[in-house]
Amino acid sequence: MTYDVTLASPTLAQEPNGTLLAAGKDKTSLRRELKRRRRNLSMQAQQLAARKLCAQLKKLPEIQRARRISLYLPLNGEIDPTPLLPWLYRRGVKVYLPVLRPLADNTLWFVAYRPDTPMVKNRYRIWEPAAQFSAHRRNRLPPWALDTMLVPLVGFDAKANRMGMGGGYYDRTLAFVRHRRPAPRLMGVAHACQEVNSLPVEPWDIPLSAIVTDQGVIRPTPLRTNDIYANERIRISQ
Ligand SMILES: Nc1nc2c(c(=O)[nH]1)N(C=O)[C@@H](CNc1ccc(C(=O)N[C@@H](CCC(=O)O)C(=O)O)cc1)CN2
Numbered sequence: 600m601t602y603d604v605t606l607a608s609p610t611l612a613q614e615p616n617g618t619l620l621a622a623g624k625d626k627t628s629l630r631r632e633l634k635r636r637r638r639n640l641s642m643q644a645q646q647l648a649a650r651k652l653c654a655q656l657k658k659l660p661e662i663q664r665a666r667r668i669s670l671y672l673p674l675n676g677e678i679d680p681t682p683l684l685p686w687l688y689r690r691g692v693k694v695y696l697p698v699l700r701p702l703a704d705n706t707l708w709f710v711a712y713r714p715d716t717p718m719v720k721n722r723y724r725i726w727e728p729a730a731q732f733s734a735h736r737r738n739r740l741p742p743w744a745l746d747t748m749l750v751p752l753v754g755f756d757a758k759a760n761r762m763g764m765g766g767g768y769y770d771r772t773l774a775f776v777r778h779r780r781p782a783p784r785l786m787g788v789a790h791a792c793q794e795v796n797s798l799p800v801e802p803w804d805i806p807l808s809a810i811v812t813d814q815g816v817i818r819p820t821p822l823r824t825n826d827i828y829a830n831e832r833i834r835i836s837q
């Protein structure tokens with residue numbers, strides 16, 4: 600299936616600012632292209648982006664207020680949120696990592712990440728707390744008990760729509776948000792170069808509170824009708 604987006608453009612084209620035009624691309628090839636982009640960043644570019652991301656994060660009220668936060672350990676060019684760790688530990692924030700649940704329902708556990716947490720590589724070669732540690736309930740939190748989550752993104756658009764790795768892990772784990780409150784504040788994180796002009800919204804997508812990149816913060820836009828009314832009011836009052 601290909602997605603109909605507003606800008607009709609040749610596939611793989613870029614806008615002058617480097618934004619990938621998603622028009623006419625199916626989700627799988629768009630995901631592949633975006634993963635290639637972040638993997639191709641040099642080590643220096645990665646380190647600079649990670650530092651800038653963390654500077655952005657530290658300024659946000661959601662992060663300043665966080666007491667129980669989940670982040671992730673990056674792989675294959677994902678932007679690295681771990682420079683935030685010393686700052687979080689200093690502030691006494693409890694830090695959790697996603698762990699693939701052993702019973703293969705494709706959801707995640709959130710397990711405490713401390714300097715002494717035993718770690719192993721999971722089936723995707725991502726480091727995560729070891730099974731014997733994660734098995735203890737005292738070492739993990741149900742997702743609704745987290746106040747803030749940093750959600751790794753493969754792609755995003757200016758309306759704060761997201762695309763992940765395609766396993767549906769975050770969407771399934773966060774499905775409770777539709778009927779249970781309070782919910783964690785969901786902060787998508789990505790390299791600025793992972794922006795595309797438009798992404799499809801799937802029925803199971805859980806909306807993000809914000810997207811934070813090395814270049815700035817994107818909040819979901821208010822309804823288009825509000826913009827129209829706002830413009831209308833300005834015009835009428837003139
Ligand atoms: N760093 C990090 N940790 C994370 C996630 C993530 O996106 N990033 N996840 C977010 O959901 C979960 C893992 N989800 C994943 C879903 C699909 C693939 C995947 O398709 N990987 C390979 C191909 C499969 C393989 O190597 O066996 C690929 O990149 O093509 C990886 C992780 C939990 N932990």
Ligand SMILES: Nc1ncnc2c1ncn2[C@@H]1O[C@H](COP(=O)(O)OP(=O)(O)OP(=O)(O)O)[C@@H](O)[C@H]1O
Nearest residue numbers: 761762763764765766767768769770771774801803
């Ligand atoms: N709540 C849910 N229950 C069952 N299946 C779900 C749910 N949410 C998502 N899925 C499935 O997960 C798969 C992946 O979806 P999608 O391509 O939107 O992933 P994504 O945007 O990369 O998100 P994620 O970061 O969660 O992987 C889809 O096949 C979808 O049917």
